[in-house]
Amino acid sequence: MAIQIEGARAILPGGVERVSVRVEGGRVTGLDTPADGARVIDARGLVLAPALVDVHGDAFERQVMPRPNVFFPTEAAVLETDRHLAVNGIATAYHALTLSWEPGLRSVGRGAEFIDALAALAPRLTVENRVQLRWETFAFEALDLIERALAGPLLPSVAFNDHTSMSMRAFDVPIQQRRFEQSPDYTIAALDDDRLRQRTAGNAKRAGLTTDEYIAHLGQIWERRREVDATIRRVAGAGRGRAAPMLSHDDTQVETRAYYRDLGARIAEFPMTVEVAQAAREGGDAIIFGAPNVMRGGSHIGSPSAGEMVERGLCDILASDYFYPAMLAAVARMLADGRGSLHDLWKTVSSNPAAASGLTDRGEIAPGKRADLLLLDWPEGHLPAVRLTLSGGRVAYGTEGVTP
Structure with a gap:
């Protein structure tokens, strides 16, 4: 099933932007694309990064x-x-x-x-x-x-x-x-x-x-x-x-x-x-x-x-x-x-x-790349904490509220 991560500040190849990221078949398949039946993860307040x-x-x-x-x-x-x-x-x-x-x-x-x-x-x-x-x-x-x-x-x-x-x-x-x-x-x-x-x-x-x-x-x-x-x-x-x-x-x-x-x-x-x-x-x-x-x-x-x-x-x-x-x-x-x-x-x-x-x-959030992704709880001035780790699109680790 496709996953759509929405609302996070994402670390992209060109900089840090607030975009939605779609994951399907173990790959990143789109940025700021319609959810189109994907399961949505509300990532507002979090940072999305390459794993x-x-x-x-x-x-x-x-x-x-x-x-x-x-x-x-x-x-x-x-x-x-x-x-x-x-x-x-x-x-x-x-x-x-x-x-x-x-x-x-x-x-x-x-x-x-x-x-x-x-x-x-x-x-x-x-x-x-x-x-x-x-x-x-x-x-x-x-x-x-x-x-x-x-x-x-x-x-x-x-x-x-x-x-x-x-x-x-x-x-x-x-x-x-x-x-x-x-x-x-x-x-x-x-x-x-x-x-x-x-x-x-x-x-x-x-x-x-x-x-x-x-x-x-x-x-x-x-x-x-x-x-x-x-x-x-x-x-x-x-x-x-x-x-x-x-x-x-x-x-x-x-x-x-x-x-x-x-x-x-x-x-x-x-x-x-x-x-x-x-x-x-x-x-x-x-x-x-x-x-x-x-x-x-x-x-x-x-x-x-x-x-x-x-x-x-x-x-x-x-x-x-x-x-x-x-x-x-x-x-x-x-x-x-x-x-x-x-x-x-x-x-x-x-x-x-x-x-x-x-x-x-891998190593970047871009269409076609492996969906090795992190969602981070990262308050300013503090260490980041991992809320979700995706490895090839699969959940390797997840906490309540962000796991697909």
């Missing part, structure tokens, strides 16, 4: 492992995460699924379970759940799973992630100043230095290992370093072959961004310096920062302020990162801080991430 497109979110890990090494069934975690997405207005989500050499939460085996659960549960999920293959570049054991996922029905993205080199960097090198990871001059920490125990204690806990066990394993993995460049090139070739969106994660050097750009990774995810963000802009790359960074007023690890990067034109996309509600809250904060208009700021969570991901059918 959110989240290109990097790992909050699902708290559903998989709510306490250290306490694992819940993957099916339960996926179903619960899907509901979290809908309630927070996210109709398309790329789950940042870390595929690491670590055992435990981020192991390749756990990743395979998650991918299989998404495929099996797809008919029951309320929004579109995709995967970002957040590949730790030393995890050679993940290659078969990456190639299998790239052949799946919902094309994943591929993110090149090197936290192994980050952990191994010399102690006098801040995270944001570490050199290009493939550099022959990359200086490293000594495995028997007590400071490495402190640096890796959290990782060891997540992996279910003692710190000594983790460091011993890290030392064995580091011996793969000479093969990493060739393996990165293999994965990048597989991604290009499927036209998958590809990202590099936590770049600290202009050289790093250029390396991944040359391999076809045209998205800079969480660049750790302004210089790298500027190089990405000059190279025509899309730039992602975390919405929690905006919401909190700055980065928790000393990286650039995402709000400032948006205002300076050095951030195209805001991702939920580790907190799904942050995307809506970030737009509200930037609007309150005068960093842009509602129309322009909303692009960072809808049309820009959709375009960067190659999803040309």
Whole structure:
């Protein structure tokens, strides 16, 4: 049955206007057209917006492992995460699924379970759940799973992630100043230095290992370093072959961004310096920062302020990162801080991430586009609250009075 949403202030490609929006067959079929038998939703006093497109979110890990090494069934975690997405207005989500050499939460085996659960549960999920293959570049054991996922029905993205080199960097090198990871001059920490125990204690806990066990394993993995460049090139070739969106994660050097750009990774995810963000802009790359960074007023690890990067034109996309509600809250904060208009700021969570991901059918309210829509209760000076989430025209979440 057709739906007609009337009376809302709608965020359209050209600006914010009060128009009626007709939805039928999972698509937006008209603006300011007659109701013509459609079920009418009275949206006076509300804001109608394109639903959110989240290109990097790992909050699902708290559903998989709510306490250290306490694992819940993957099916339960996926179903619960899907509901979290809908309630927070996210109709398309790329789950940042870390595929690491670590055992435990981020192991390749756990990743395979998650991918299989998404495929099996797809008919029951309320929004579109995709995967970002957040590949730790030393995890050679993940290659078969990456190639299998790239052949799946919902094309994943591929993110090149090197936290192994980050952990191994010399102690006098801040995270944001570490050199290009493939550099022959990359200086490293000594495995028997007590400071490495402190640096890796959290990782060891997540992996279910003692710190000594983790460091011993890290030392064995580091011996793969000479093969990493060739393996990165293999994965990048597989991604290009499927036209998958590809990202590099936590770049600290202009050289790093250029390396991944040359391999076809045209998205800079969480660049750790302004210089790298500027190089990405000059190279025509899309730039992602975390919405929690905006919401909190700055980065928790000393990286650039995402709000400032948006205002300076050095951030195209805001991702939920580790907190799904942050995307809506970030737009509200930037609007309150005068960093842009509602129309322009909303692009960072809808049309820009959709375009960067190659999803040309969504991210805007326009005839022919997917009916991924939000109705928001948004009093001036307050955070917006989702009243209705439509995903492909279907109700993913709705409150009394607005549900068709």
